[in-house]
Amino acid sequence: MLRYSLKRLISLVLSLVVASLVIFLVIEVAPGDPASFMLGINAQPDTVAALRSELGLDVPKWQRYLDWAGGMLIGDFGTSYTYRTPVSEMIADRLWVSLPLALFALTISTLVAFPAGIYAASRRGRAGDAAVMGATQLGVAIPNFWFAMMMVLVFAINLRWFSAGGFAGWDKGILAGLHSLTLPAISLALPQAAILARVMRSSLLDILGEDFMRTARAKGLSRGQALWRHGVRNALIPVLTIIGLQFSFLLAGAIIIEQVFYLPGLGRLVFQAISSRDLIVVESVVMLLVFSVITVNFVVDLAYALVDPRLRRRS
Amino acid sequence: MTRNLLLGALLSMLVLLMALVSFVWTPYDHVAMNIPAKLQPPDAEHWLGTDHFGRDMFSMIMVGARTSIAVALVAVGIGMLLGVPLGLAAAARKGSWLDEVIMRGNDLVFAFPSLVIAILITAVLGAGAVNAIIAIGIFNIPVFARITRGAALSLWERDFILAARVAGKSGARISFEHILPNVMNLLIVQGTIQFSLGILAEAGLSYVGLGAQPPTPSWGRMLADAQTMVSIAPHLALVPGVAIVLTVLGLNLMGDGLRDYLDPRLRVSRA
Numbered sequence: 001m002l003r004y005s006l007k008r009l010i011s012l013v014l015s016l017v018v019a020s021l022v023i024f025l026v027i028e029v030a031p032g033d034p035a036s037f038m039l040g041i042n043a044q045p046d047t048v049a050a051l052r053s054e055l056g057l058d059v060p061k062w063q064r065y066l067d068w069a070g071g072m073l074i075g076d077f078g079t080s081y082t083y084r085t086p087v088s089e090m091i092a093d094r095l096w097v098s099l100p101l102a103l104f105a106l107t108i109s110t111l112v113a114f115p116a117g118i119y120a121a122s123r124r125g126r127a128g129d130a131a132v133m134g135a136t137q138l139g140v141a142i143p144n145f146w147f148a149m150m151m152v153l154v155f156a157i158n159l160r161w162f163s164a165g166g167f168a169g170w171d172k173g174i175l176a177g178l179h180s181l182t183l184p185a186i187s188l189a190l191p192q193a194a195i196l197a198r199v200m201r202s203s204l205l206d207i208l209g210e211d212f213m214r215t216a217r218a219k220g221l222s223r224g225q226a227l228w229r230h231g232v233r234n235a236l237i238p239v240l241t242i243i244g245l246q247f248s249f250l251l252a253g254a255i256i257i258e259q260v261f262y263l264p265g266l267g268r269l270v271f272q273a274i275s276s277r278d279l280i281v282v283e284s285v286v287m288l289l290v291f292s293v294i295t296v297n298f299v300v301d302l303a304y305a306l307v308d309p310r311l312r313r314r315s
Numbered sequence: 316m317t318r319n320l321l322l323g324a325l326l327s328m329l330v331l332l333m334a335l336v337s338f339v340w341t342p343y344d345h346v347a348m349n350i351p352a353k354l355q356p357p358d359a360e361h362w363l364g365t366d367h368f369g370r371d372m373f374s375m376i377m378v379g380a381r382t383s384i385a386v387a388l389v390a391v392g393i394g395m396l397l398g399v400p401l402g403l404a405a406a407a408r409k410g411s412w413l414d415e416v417i418m419r420g421n422d423l424v425f426a427f428p429s430l431v432i433a434i435l436i437t438a439v440l441g442a443g444a445v446n447a448i449i450a451i452g453i454f455n456i457p458v459f460a461r462i463t464r465g466a467a468l469s470l471w472e473r474d475f476i477l478a479a480r481v482a483g484k485s486g487a488r489i490s491f492e493h494i495l496p497n498v499m500n501l502l503i504v505q506g507t508i509q510f511s512l513g514i515l516a517e518a519g520l521s522y523v524g525l526g527a528q529p530p531t532p533s534w535g536r537m538l539a540d541a542q543t544m545v546s547i548a549p550h551l552a553l554v555p556g557v558a559i560v561l562t563v564l565g566l567n568l569m570g571d572g573l574r575d576y577l578d579p580r581l582r583v584s585r586a
Contacts, residue, residue: 011419018423026435141511141563143518146538146556149545157546252428256519260542271523274438282438286431293426 004305012298019290020072024065027283033057034081037277055081068283077284082276087284090269097167097181098258098265102250104178104185109193109250110243116193117200117239122227124205132197139194144253148187148260155183165262184261188253192246199242203235210234237307244300248293320572326565330558334380343371345378346530354548364550366540372554379532379555382444383562386526387513389448391506394455399502401456402463403494406471407486418464421457429454429516433525444533447526451516455509462505466498500577504570511566518559534559 035051036043052058056067056078068078077087120132156164162183168176207213208231216226255267262268266285273281337345342362349369357364363372405417427435433450440446467490470476479489520526521535529536534555541551 015419015423015426019426022423023435026439029439137564137567138560141560141567143515143522143538143556143559143563145519145522146552146559149538149542149552150556153545153549153552249428252430255430255434256523259523267523270434274434279438282434286435289428289431290426293428297422297426 001305005302008298008301012294015294016291017069019294020069020287021065023283023286023290024068027279028061034277034279038081055079068280072284072287078280080273080278080281082273082278087281090281091266091284091288094264094266094269096170097263098251098254098267100177101181101184101188101254101257101263101265102247104181105188105192105250105254106243106247108185109189109196109246112189112193113196113200116197118204118227118232120197120201121204121208122223129201132201136194136198139197140191142190144187144190145256145260147190148184148257151183151187152260165260167261167263180261181263184254184257184263187260188250188257192250196239196242196246200235200239203238204231207231207235237304241300241304244296244303248289248296251292252289317572317575319568320576323565323568323570323572326561327569330380330562330565331384333377334384337374337377337381341371341374341377343374345370345374345532347371354544354551356548356550363554364548366537366551367544367548372537372550375532375537376534376554376558379534379537380558380562382521382527382531382533383514383517383559386444386448386451386517387510390451390455390513390516391509393448393452394459394509395502395506398456398459398461399463399495402460402465403467403490405460405464406467406494407490409468409471417460421460424453424457427454430519430525433520437525442525442528444521444527444531447517447520450520450525451513454516455513458509459502459505462501463498466501467494470494470497504574504577507566507570507573511563511570514559514563514566 033048033052035048035055035057039048039051049058056064059067071078075088077091079085080087080090083090116132116135120129123129152164155161163180166180168180170177204227208227213226213230216230217223221229251266254265255270257263258265258267259271266288270282270285273279273285347370349365351369352361352365353367353369355361355365355369357372361371361373363376366372366375401417401421405414408414429450432453433446436446436450471494476489476493479493484492517526517533518535518538521533522539524539527533527536537555538552541548541555545552
């Protein structure tokens with residue numbers, strides 16, 4: 001296990017280095033100099049040069065990469081070109097909206113998908129199964145941002161149960177914060193719940209055909225008992241992998257949902273940064289998202305190997 | 316033929332037909348503004364109503380279908396054209412450095428969700444439908460590479476491949492002459508699924524302004540325009556949304572149906 005973990009850790013570090021290089025290089029070839037963009041077309045060359053030196057744009061590219069990547073290791077993402085504040089602070093502020101939103105959505109998706117998947121598998125081929133599968137078919141076909149708009153129409157505009165947008169802030173209390181994240185989280189969770197329910201169902205169906213399930217029934221457990229004690233537990237392994245993968249997609253997906261609800265999260269930050277050519281902010285947010293995907297995958301791989309020894313040996 | 320396949324194919328054909336007909340005929344000019352007739356709900360004159368500029372929604376949906384289909388189709392093409400040869404090469408040289416490089420490269424691209432790729436591209440090149448194609452296309456490459464490699468690996472163990480090797484055929488020739496035709500079914504099914512994901516991704520990117528730009532009509536853009544007016548004219552959001560859902564649903568049903576239909580094992584078990 002130690003050897004496997006070490007091997008995966010080296011590959012994690014390598015992936016992060018290559019990903020950061022790719023992001024840096026892509027942004028570096030961006031046409032247009034941020035300093036001239038900020039000062040406008042009438043700026044004097046010496047003013048532009050002064051700003052370039054202030055922003056650290058005049059040093060060689062490789063050194064800028066090392067400064068940026070090295071800084072990130074100690075939590076220093078550099079200074080925003082437009083706001084002149086540390087990027088890490090801007091990201092941390094926004095993360096307080098995006099991260100809880102993604103976690104909230106993940107919770108909803110799991111709470112809906114587990115019972116739905118288990119129910120469908122236990123009623124295989126019957127009306128209940130068909131109903132759940134039909135609903136998941138629809139769930140994956142609905143764009144989450146459109147679903148969000150429809151929910152605003154029904155629950156915010158017509159019923160007035162929630163506000164149509166904006167974020168109350170955590171200083172008003174956890175409940176107020178969660179209340180303003182409820183509609184966004186439900187819309188973000190919809191397609192993920194549909195996918196998860198399908199995985200849960202098919203994983204459970206595979207397990208139900210196993211010999212140990214028959215043994216469980218033969219030793220006198222009822223259908224329900226066998227399902228809960230032996231079926232669901234074993235079916236969880238692939239399901240947990242999918243949950244891990246979904247988290248990173250939820251974080252990225254939150255960017256779009258934040259636009260529907262005017263939430264001050266990472267999405268808003270990155271779109272503002274794109275329009276003001278605040279490239280260091282774009283670079284850092286993208287790196288953060290990619291970092292979360294790679295790290296979550298790493299953790300899922302390790303967890304998987306921990307439960308399933310066959311995987312360790314194969315590698 | 317299964318019911319799913321039939322229903323899915325029917326829905327998909329309908330959307331395709333709508334897009335094709337829009338090249339020669341639409342009920343109204345999709346860019347023609349008619350302010351006095353703005354925000355009208357669906358009626359006999361405007362089947363799907365009019366938008367805030369009085370443009371005919373049905374005509375916009377028809378032309379918008381072109382954008383969705385074109386973006387998703389080219390993105391699937393990019394993914395297949397690059398991903399399939401990579402997957403074949405990785406399988407042919409299983410365990411070699413080439414396999415390792417291709418698979419690690421795959422993992423790396425997988426870490427960039429298409430939205431993130433689109434953000435990067437837009438930061439560099441500015442927004443546009445082409446960026447959406449590139450972003451979704453890049454995201455498709457590892458999907459096809461992985462599925463091709465997986466299927467090809469099990470084929471390499473088969474006797475008829477051994478026979479081909481004994482006959483002196485090179486790895487590349489075996490890959491294209493024997494492996495590729497045998498993974499084609501799988502690729503067609505995956506292609507349908509990626510196509511439907513591409514439609515969703517294009518709508519999402521256009522919605523946040525990273526995809527098609529006005530005046531190019533796009534379903535995602537229509538939804539973005541509708542956002543502030545959804546309370547006074549819900550049809551502005553309902554119409555493009557339903558169009559997306561039906562298209563994606565159709566393609567997914569077709570993909571599922573094709574998988575059942577093309578997989579002989581499933582057919583035998585049903586018979």
